[in-house]
Each structure stands twice: as C-alpha cells, then as structure tokens.
Amino acid sequence: MPPLPSGVCWRTVLARAHRARLSSGSRGASGDAGCAQDHPAVVGELRGELDRFGGVSVRLGALDRLDAAAFQRGLQAAIQQWRSEGRIAVWLHIPILQSRFIAPAASLGFCFHHAESDSSTLTLWLGEGPSRLPGYATHQVGVAGAVFDENTRKILVVQDRNKLKNMWKFPGGLSEPGEDIGDTAVREVFEETGIKSEFRSLLSIRQQHTNPGAFGKSDMYIICRLQPCSFTINFCQHECLRCEWMDLNDLVKTENTTPITSRVARLLLYGYREGFDKIDLTMEELPAVYTGLFYKLYHRKLPDKYKTMTLMD
C-alpha cells in the first residue's frame, strides 16, 4: 500500500486534534491530568501518511521522551480527527524496542495485524461494518521431492527420525522465505539425503487448515518430480532414520507409507508407464504486468500451437 504523495504529518493532525479536543471538552480521559506534557514538539516525532485505500499509516520513530500515557492521549485525539476526516483505517508500525506503545494502542481498540523480527504492525478499523482490511500471510509452504530414476525404476525415500516412524515418504521440508517451490525441493532432498537433483515438474498440491505444526495457520504441501544427478546416499542422521532407493513398485505396494506418498507413487507409476506428460505440471517464468519482475507459473503443458496462436476459428 504505497502512501499518497499527499502524505500528511501526524504532528499537524495531532496538534489540530488536541485543539479540537480541548476546545470541545468532550471525552475527558482519565489520563487528562498529564495532558500539559503532550507538547506537539514531543509527539511531533510521529508521522502519519494517507494511503490510496482511505487509511492512515503511522510509523513510530524514536520516541524516547514520550511516555505510554501521553502517547495514548495523543493517539486517541488523532483517531477522533481521522474519524472526522472519513479515514477508514489506521496502521501503526511499532519498532520492537518501542513496544510500550502497544498496550495503550490496544486499549483504544488496535489489534496486531502481524509482527516479524524487530517490528509489529497494529490496525484499527474505522470504517462501517466489519473490517475489510487485507489479512496477513495465511499459509506455510512445504515441498517434497520425488526423485525418480527412470533407468532403474527406483525412487528415493526416507523414514523420519522424529515422527511418522516406519513410514516411507519423500524427503522435503518448509520453504525458506522467498524460495521457489522447485528450489525448496532440490535443497531439502540434498540436505536430507545427500542426493543432487534437478526440478522436472510439479505433481500434486495438498491444502490443510488449522495445522498445529503451522502455529494454527494453513499448510500447502507440494510434491515435485525431480531427476537425480547423483546416486550415493549420505543421509542426515539428525532428521532421518533410514534412506534408500526403493523400487517404485515396492513403494506402491507397501503399507508403511502415508496416503499421500502412496498416491503420488501410483501417479509416478502411471507416468513411468504411459508418459510423464500424463502427470506433470510444467513450469514457466512470465513477466508481472507492472513491476517488470518475473514469477513462476505451473500448469499442464500447453502445445506450442496454442501458445503462439493469435487468431482462430
């Protein structure tokens, strides 16, 4: 949400808000006794910027001289001002060392939107009806690699050390922030098994909600088909109990596996027998419309004539 060029300084808003509040005499807060301390020069460190969705975004800077009670009075006055101006939301960005301002904001109705590393963001909805503010990230993404060697019909499988004991599954793990699906698969396979591989296709996607392992958020678990580039196993003793190249038919037959591994093993057998084009989602980079950046798009292979056609019927 980029701020408008016409961003306004919260100092002005606060000063105006204070004048308005003092003159109207309304909403006398219990903390009014200390109000004389709330000089605009102190709260002037706070800056608010309008965004194009009708919200106000406030970044708290260095506020060493401002106590929590004075902050709360200033924020309360500013909220009244923003309401009167028809603003629909307030975003409050707070560095972790300034977190003493969180509880005062919460007592005025703010909630956490998100927090990461050394800062938190709180929001207050001022519009009509329930909040229409966008939520924060809802999913973790895990990726497993089904490393299949067509020449030997063998597939790389592991047994977890910590959970799902005796269950054969594909090596995998959580994506790092900013990591592409295929890169996670290749990295996790190498870290767990010592096998080098290359991304070939995306095979399946699983969506699961309220996942305890995801701190109650949702989980997207993606399995990729990888082509092995090395074959000597050197597995991570910390994560894995066993690791081996297993005949694909044996993985299809075994009961010591998870439903999803068994299903993808059958999918691989189908692809092995009748062509991987039957099971693959191929990957391509395409340009984003505005940013000029590229993203990765996965779908069924599209014949060239459809990709390039410009006129038809």
Added chain:
Amino acid sequence: MPPLPSGVCWRTVLARAHRARLSSGSRGASGDAGCAQDHPAVVGELRGELDRFGGVSVRLGALDRLDAAAFQRGLQAAIQQWRSEGRIAVWLHIPILQSRFIAPAASLGFCFHHAESDSSTLTLWLGEGPSRLPGYATHQVGVAGAVFDENTRKILVVQDRNKLKNMWKFPGGLSEPGEDIGDTAVREVFEETGIKSEFRSLLSIRQQHTNPGAFGKSDMYIICRLQPCSFTINFCQHECLRCEWMDLNDLVKTENTTPITSRVARLLLYGYREGFDKIDLTMEELPAVYTGLFYKLYHRKLPDKYKTMTLMD
C-alpha cells in the same frame, strides 16, 4: 509443538535462577537495585513448559503487579538457567495488554516470531549456530475462478475498478483463513459478478515473492476452472468496472489482458477442443495420518486401475 507432560513451572526455575545468580554474584545488571522486589510470589505467575524439541514455552498470564524492569531481571536469570540446562530455544507468548514486557525481552535478544489479533509470540534461540526454529506463514493465497460455459464457449471476465484498468481478467481474491481453494474461487466469483458456480478443477499455480500487496511476503495465485450454475451478471460496482461473458476466442486474441489470463485462456481453449482432462488437476479428500482430519489433494486424474492396484509387475 505440544508441551511435554513433564512441563515445569517457571516459578521454580526463576527461584532457582535467582539463588544461583545472587550466590555467584556474576552478571550484575544495572537494574539490580530493585532486585529485592522480585519475590517469587510475584514472578510466580509466569509458567514455562518444555517442548519435545528442547525448547521452553512461557505464557505470560495476568502480571498486573510486575513492572517491566523486574520482569527483565527475572527473564534474564531464567535464560541463564535454561542455557545451563541445555535448552535450545525460548518461546514467549504475550497477551497484547501485557506488551510492556516485549521491549525488555527484546533487549535480552528476543525477536518477534509472529503476532495476530490480541497476542504476540517472541523467540530467543539458545542453541548452537543460526536459529533452526520454524518460521511463520510465508504465503498469502489468492484464487481466481475461470467460469467457462461449454455450451456457449463463453468465459466470465471482469475489469478491476482500482487497478489493471482495461485489463480483462478472471474474478478472484484472497482466501479467508481456513478456506479451501475451490471455495474461495466460488465465493469471490459470486461476490464480484453475482454468478453462481461449482468447482471443477485446478488449472494453474503462480508463485511470486516479496509482494508489496502481501506485506512483503510471498503470494500463491491459483486459477480454478468453474462450471456456471447461473448466467445473469450482477457485478459489484465497488470492485469492478466491467463484467461480461466473453467468447473464449476473443479472450485469447485480446491484448487487453494480463499474461497469466491470456495463458489460462489458451489452456482452456486447448481443453475445450481436446478434452478438459488435458488441462485439469482434479481434487480429492484424503485422511491425515494422525489427526483423522481430511485434507484436499490436487493432481492429474489417476486412472482407477492405478488407484486400486495392490500388486504388479
């Protein structure tokens, strides 16, 4: 991360830590002057539980009587104790109204892991090397519906009111927390266009990182094929500038569209001409191994003989 049954009370840890610190006389903190106030009866409200990964999880309860400086001294002593016991991490769960304890924790090295609504979670890594703690959700999930009417060869498209003006695209939006992919597509299509529809398949997945619209997190954008159940458009004037049933060939030909919409239009044309089984990822519910819950799995349609085979060769 479920706590071990052998959860320990932080009160005990703290009391022991205090005795150890006072007797050794080491690490005299600048705040030691007030140490006499940190009676175990005060800090006894804090409880810590061990988890099966070697971490300690502390939930701050009602600590109305504890000031931030006393909390910091108690936490510092407890950290020393946990270190000496070989704990590898501390998780600190703080209700929003107790946020005055965040900055003191941060000054001891804690960072935000995440925060939502009325609480935050901070972590401190005590193990060797860089932190191996799992991250929080990294992706938002957006879903669009390609509502295609096979009888008329028409596809439902919209033009956004706020962005991508004059660009035809499929109606869609962000998933609500806990919402299945197909349900998001059907809901968003109805909210934007008034058209009722049913989920048929998943067509494509796009992954994009450091997305400004996702607060810098990653974005997963999924397009589903939907079957229309109603045909009279009643579009949302707030979100859309235009909405219409467009001949699929026209959408393939137009330049007023995004690369991803054009690509999926071509994919749909391929499916329309040569069979939707060429482009679809079908959905099925499967049971989770331990929880007994079900999840949704998407992959290429698997012939029945592969699904049910038990022995082969």
